[in-house]
Amino acid sequence: MITFLIFLAILLAVTAIVQMLSIYDLTSAIKGRKAFEVTERENKMQAFLWLIFVPSYFIFILWQYLVWGKYMLPESASVHGEKIDGLFATTWLIIIPVFIITHSLLAYFCFKYVYNKDRKASFFAHNNKLELAWTVIPSLTLATLILYGLKTWNSVMSPIPDEADKVTIELFARQFDWTARYAGEDEKLGRSHFRLIKGFNALGVDSSDANAHDDILVKGEFHLPVNKPVEFVFRSQDVIHSAYMPHFRAQMNCVPGMATLFNFIPRYTTAEMKQKTSNENFDYILLCNKICGAAHYNMQMKIIVESEEDYNKWLSSQKRFLASN
Amino acid sequence: MSTTHAEHSHHEQSFITKYVFSQDHKMIAKQFLITGFLMGFIGMMMSVLFRLQLGWPGESFPILTFLLGENWAPDGVLTPDKYLALVTIHGTIMVFFLLTAGLSGTFSNLLIPLQLGARDMASGFLNMLSYWFFFLSSIIMLVSLGVEGGPASAGWTIYPPLSALPQAIPGSGLGMTLWLVSMAIFIVSSLLGSLNYIVTILNLRTKGMKMTRMPLTIWAFLITAILGVLTFPVLLSAALLLIFDRSFETSFYLSDIVVAGTALDFNGGSPILFEHLFWFLGHPEVYIVLLPSLGLTSEIISVNARKPIFGYRAMIGSMLTIAFISIIVWGHHMFVTGMNPFLGAVFTFTTLLVAIPSAVKVFNYLTTLWKGNIRFTPAMLFAVGLISTFISGGLTGLILGDSALDINVHDTYFVVGHFHIVMGLSAVFGMYAGAYHWFPKLFGRMMNHNLGKAHFWLTITSVYGVFLPMHFIGLAGVPRRYYSNSAFPLFDSFIDLNEIVSAFAILAAFAQVLFFINFVYSALRGPKATQNPWDSNTLEWTTPVEHIHGNWPGDIPAVHRWPYDYSKPGAASDFIPQTVPLSEYEKDEGH
Numbered sequence: 074m075i076t077f078l079i080f081l082a083i084l085l086a087v088t089a090i091v092q093m094l095s096i097y098d099l100t101s102a103i104k105g106r107k108a109f110e111v112t113e114r115e116n117k118m119q120a121f122l123w124l125i126f127v128p129s130y131f132i133f134i135l136w137q138y139l140v141w142g143k144y145m146l147p148e149s150a151s152v153h154g155e156k157i158d159g160l161f162a163t164t165w166l167i168i169i170p171v172f173i174i175t176h177s178l179l180a181y182f183c184f185k186y187v188y189n190k191d192r193k194a195s196f197f198a199h200n201n202k203l204e205l206a207w208t209v210i211p212s213l214t215l216a217t218l219i220l221y222g223l224k225t226w227n228s229v230m231s232p233i234p235d236e237a238d239k240v241t242i243e244l245f246a247r248q249f250d251w252t253a254r255y256a257g258e259d260e261k262l263g264r265s266h267f268r269l270i271k272g273f274n275a276l277g278v279d280s281s282d283a284n285a286h287d288d289i290l291v292k293g294e295f296h297l298p299v300n301k302p303v304e305f306v307f308r309s310q311d312v313i314h315s316a317y318m319p320h321f322r323a324q325m326n327c328v329p330g331m332a333t334l335f336n337f338i339p340r341y342t343t344a345e346m347k348q349k350t351s352n353e354n355f356d357y358i359l360l361c362n363k364i365c366g367a368a369h370y371n372m373q374m375k376i377i378v379e380s381e382e383d384y385n386k387w388l389s390s391q392k393r394f395l396a397s398n
Numbered sequence: 399m400s401t402t403h404a405e406h407s408h409h410e411q412s413f414i415t416k417y418v419f420s421q422d423h424k425m426i427a428k429q430f431l432i433t434g435f436l437m438g439f440i441g442m443m444m445s446v447l448f449r450l451q452l453g454w455p456g457e458s459f460p461i462l463t464f465l466l467g468e469n470w471a472p473d474g475v476l477t478p479d480k481y482l483a484l485v486t487i488h489g490t491i492m493v494f495f496l497l498t499a500g501l502s503g504t505f506s507n508l509l510i511p512l513q514l515g516a517r518d519m520a521s522g523f524l525n526m527l528s529y530w531f532f533f534l535s536s537i538i539m540l541v542s543l544g545v546e547g548g549p550a551s552a553g554w555t556i557y558p559p560l561s562a563l564p565q566a567i568p569g570s571g572l573g574m575t576l577w578l579v580s581m582a583i584f585i586v587s588s589l590l591g592s593l594n595y596i597v598t599i600l601n602l603r604t605k606g607m608k609m610t611r612m613p614l615t616i617w618a619f620l621i622t623a624i625l626g627v628l629t630f631p632v633l634l635s636a637a638l639l640l641i642f643d644r645s646f647e648t649s650f651y652l653s654d655i656v657v658a659g660t661a662l663d664f665n666g667g668s669p670i671l672f673e674h675l676f677w678f679l680g681h682p683e684v685y686i687v688l689l690p691s692l693g694l695t696s697e698i699i700s701v702n703a704r705k706p707i708f709g710y711r712a713m714i715g716s717m718l719t720i721a722f723i724s725i726i727v728w729g730h731h732m733f734v735t736g737m738n739p740f741l742g743a744v745f746t747f748t749t750l751l752v753a754i755p756s757a758v759k760v761f762n763y764l765t766t767l768w769k770g771n772i773r774f775t776p777a778m779l780f781a782v783g784l785i786s787t788f789i790s791g792g793l794t795g796l797i798l799g800d801s802a803l804d805i806n807v808h809d810t811y812f813v814v815g816h817f818h819i820v821m822g823l824s825a826v827f828g829m830y831a832g833a834y835h836w837f838p839k840l841f842g843r844m845m846n847h848n849l850g851k852a853h854f855w856l857t858i859t860s861v862y863g864v865f866l867p868m869h870f871i872g873l874a875g876v877p878r879r880y881y882s883n884s885a886f887p888l889f890d891s892f893i894d895l896n897e898i899v900s901a902f903a904i905l906a907a908f909a910q911v912l913f914f915i916n917f918v919y920s921a922l923r924g925p926k927a928t929q930n931p932w933d934s935n936t937l938e939w940t941t942p943v944e945h946i947h948g949n950w951p952g953d954i955p956a957v958h959r960w961p962y963d964y965s966k967p968g969a970a971s972d973f974i975p976q977t978v979p980l981s982e983y984e985k986d987e988g989h
Contacts, residue, residue: 075460075461076460076461076464079461083911087911087915090849090912090915091915091919094846094849094915094916094919094920095919095923097846097848098846098923098924098925101925102925107925107928111773111774111775111847115774115847115851116772116773116774119774119779119851120772120774122855123782126855126858126859127786130786130862133862133863133866134866137866137867137870137895138870141867141870141871141874141891141892141895142870144870144874144891144892145870145873145874146806146873146874146875154806156802157802157803157805157806160800160802160803161797161803164796164797164800164803167796168793168794168796168797171789171793172789172790172793175760175764175789176786176789176790178764179764179767179782179785179786179789182764182767182768182770182772183767183772183774183782186703186767186768186769186770186771186772187772187774188704188771188772188773188774189771192771193704193771193965193967193972194703194704194705194769194770194771194964194965194972195705195768195769195770195965196705196706196964196965196966196967197705197706197708197765197768197769198706198707198708198709198710198962199708199709199710199711199712200708200709203761203765204709204712204758204762207757207758207761208754208757208758211753211754211757211758212754215750215751215753215754218750218796218800219746219747219750222746222750222800222801222802222803223743223746223747225802226739226742226743226746226800226801226802227739227743229802229805230739230742231739247656248566248657267654267655267656267661268661270656270661277656307736310654310655310656310657311559311563311566311655311656311657312557312558312559312560312563312566312657313557313559313560313669315734315808315809317809317875317877319806319874319875320875322805322806323805323806324734324805324806324808324809325734325736326734326735326736328668328669328670328735328736329559329652329653329654329655329669330652330653330654330655330666330667330668330669331653331668331670331736333735333736334736354887356888358886358888360877360886361877362808362809362810362877363557363809364482364552364553364557364560364879365560365566366479366482366560366566366567367477367478367479367482367567367881368478369478369482369879369880369881370478370879370880370881370882370883370885371885373885373886
């Protein structure tokens with residue numbers, strides 16, 4: 074019934090507009106004026122609307138920032154993430170002034186140079202100096218941004234040095250859940266093969282490989298020690314997934330048939346972050362960020378960052394692969 | 399071009415050859431425009447339907463069941479896989495059917511012969527084929543909505559393995575096959591069109607129409623067509639290999655897969671290969687969509703500011719640069735696929751370079767407005783709107799193109815906000831500007847400008863209301879293509895903002911209804927157009943209002959000057975058509 078009423082309302086509105094159109098055309102014809110001619114008054118009105126529109130646009134953005142800005146990601150919880158946040162801030166410093174200046178000019182020009190039949194526009198077709206200026210200045214700005222960006226990118230993507238003390242974790246994705254595998258005491262992940270994926274052995278770990286025996290598989294949540302490099306290995310068994318850990322400024326695709334890598338050093342424990350955000354319910358999360366099927370929107374895992382002692386305690390309470398097999 | 403009108407008006411035309419299988423470029427332009435707009439309307443309605451789910455997740459909207467049926471939306475709630483289906487087909491229709499075929503097909507076909515002084519396109523027959531292939535592919539895409547399992551649902555980027563395995567998502571069955579077939583036909587249509595545009599532009603210019611006297615519209619169409627010819631075949635090959643993997647058990651993209659508890663026999667392929675092939679078209683595609691709009695607005699801004707476009711040569715140079723760079727930036731869509739970080743660095747470098755020619759274009763537009771004498775026709779409003787969207791969306795590209803920053807905003811709503819503004823809105827605004835401006839040329843009648851203005855202001859307000867908040871949502875880490883955010887307490891703070899976005903989306907849809915009413919009414923009953931309603935310099939306004947085969951009743955006019963002699967000092971009127979010879983006091987400025 075409601076659907077029917079909506080359709081009826083739309084139909085009436087359309088008819089009304091069509092009637093208005095034909096009345097407008099008729100009256101223009103009677104007044105002897107071209108129906109499509111934009112009069113001086115109408116032009117001024119549009120110019121004025123631009124002058125109103127652009128500041129309103131700024132206010133709309135500012136309002137959103139004031140209301141929702143606080144819900145954006147808190148400061149980064151990883152060491153490399155702080156560098157990314159610095160680059161972010163610099164980029165905004167370039168974007169925002171350019172945005173405001175160009176839009177203000179747009180509004181001002183629209184208002185100031187509105188049509189006047191007694192005035193002629195300036196015949197200003199080119200000016201090499203001006204054109205050179207706005208090629209060179211953006212180029213220099215971008216050169217800075219590119220250099221800064223690449224420096225950050227290289228430091229974010231550089232591997233953990235071999236001699237460093239690190240934790241190795243495999244994040245294994247499938248429709249629609251995550252499994253984390255820790256390397257165990259030997260710090261080596263055991264071999265795995267997709268044909269071995271069956272029942273309990275959800276990751277296809279090869280039990281004939283001695284490195285696999287002390288591997289630890291967990292679901293639901295996984296733990297990280299604070300201030301220690303974590304090497305992630307990502308795999309998938311079916312479609313492309315993406316391991317996204319927004320608080321750590323970390324993301325990497327999980328691609329069937331290959332392993333991908335990412336590493337970071339967690340900076341704050343979950344408890345510290347609860348304090349920082351003054352939110353008792355705060356939790357780090359891992360979520361899937363590549364369309365992977367119907368339940369894509371609910372493919373997540375909780376991450377707990379804690380002191381190294383707590384982490385070791387938690388890890389030793391987990392079952393070893395061979396024991397669980 | 400020595401053929402005269404007499405040779406062209408010999409053959410009487412039947413209804414079929416005049417309105418259906420027409421080889422006349424003007425009729426084909428109208429066919430593209432109407433088909434493109436209808437597809438665009440369907441694509442837009444889809445976005446409104448899935449915005450209902452995103453704004454008010456889980457709430458029952460009987461209209462969903464009414465429009466989509468019990469299978470898609472039982473009890474008024476969209477199912478998660480059909481949500482993905484809508485998102486996928488919305489993207490496909492908007493990017494390809496509305497903004498590639500609809501936009502280039504309409505305005506390249508209409509304006510290339512008319513603005514260059516040609517009787518028709520180089521090959522009217524290929525042109526006709528191009529439209530009918532497009533029509534066929536549109537029909538197949540729409541038919542795919544109704545098949546068992548639903549249409550393709552793996553996102554418009556159709557990454558395998560999701561798009562290759564019906565076990566992974568129901569839409570990857572027959573629906574995906576039809577998607578691939580439709581796109582293969584679409585690419586044929588696009589290539590036929592592009593080849594025709596290139597040949598016509600290079601060969602069929604009238605006397606005096608040097609390359610450097612062509613309007614910027616034509617330059618934009620030429621560069622777009624070249625880009626299309628270079629990159630669409632790569633998408634075709636990607637699609638063909640995917641068809642092989644899906645239907646003939648090859649392993650181009652697939653390896654080591656266990657799905658629904660069964661290990662599959664694919665071995666040695668890589669989904670990343672598909673991503674490379676896809677984005678080799680996918681990124682230039684952004685400019686295939688955008689450049690024609692930039693060309694149209696360059697012309698419209700110059701005409702309505704009554705001022706030559708500032709930096710004509712710089713405008714051509716920047717379009718050429720943008721087109722060239724766009725072919726070597728595709729990897730920025732793949733920063734987090736595990737590609738070698740060095741390669742990521744190279745793509746960051748090339749990607750950020752695009753900002754330079756883009757900045758040149760923006761400053762040139764602004765300088766064209768400066769000291770102009772601006773008439774705000776609806777076309778001009780949309781053209782100025784394009785400057786705004788091009789700036790607003792382009793600037794956030796500095797963030798997404800920077801690999802280090804992309805790590806955290808990749809595939810979030812930030813991306814959705816960015817590309818909808820810079821490519822979606824800019825291209826749509828350009829297309830609307832073109833439709834309002836050349837409506838008298840297309841239909842011989844005028845559109846109502848009051849309704850056009852209402853359409854513009856409602857549209858720009860509501861679309862910014864839709865896409866700006868997405869930047870904030872994305873910066874908070876909300877991924878795109880989520881059916882609902884209810885599984886994440888982290889995102890609860892955005893419930894009301896999502897409602898605002900959806901409300902604006904509904905408003906935006908209603909605003910487009912104004913355009914459709916205006917369009918249909920004016921095409922049938924609008925006031926008759928005059929020959930040159932906008933006091934424009936270009937050749938299309940020297941043809942009669944009534945369409946005739948061959949465009950000009952007598953000889954094709956010769957061209958004596960560039961198209962941008964507006965408000966030239968010393969001239970009596972504020973425009974001098976290209977057909978007017980240089981007077982004694984004018985010196986030839988090399989145009």
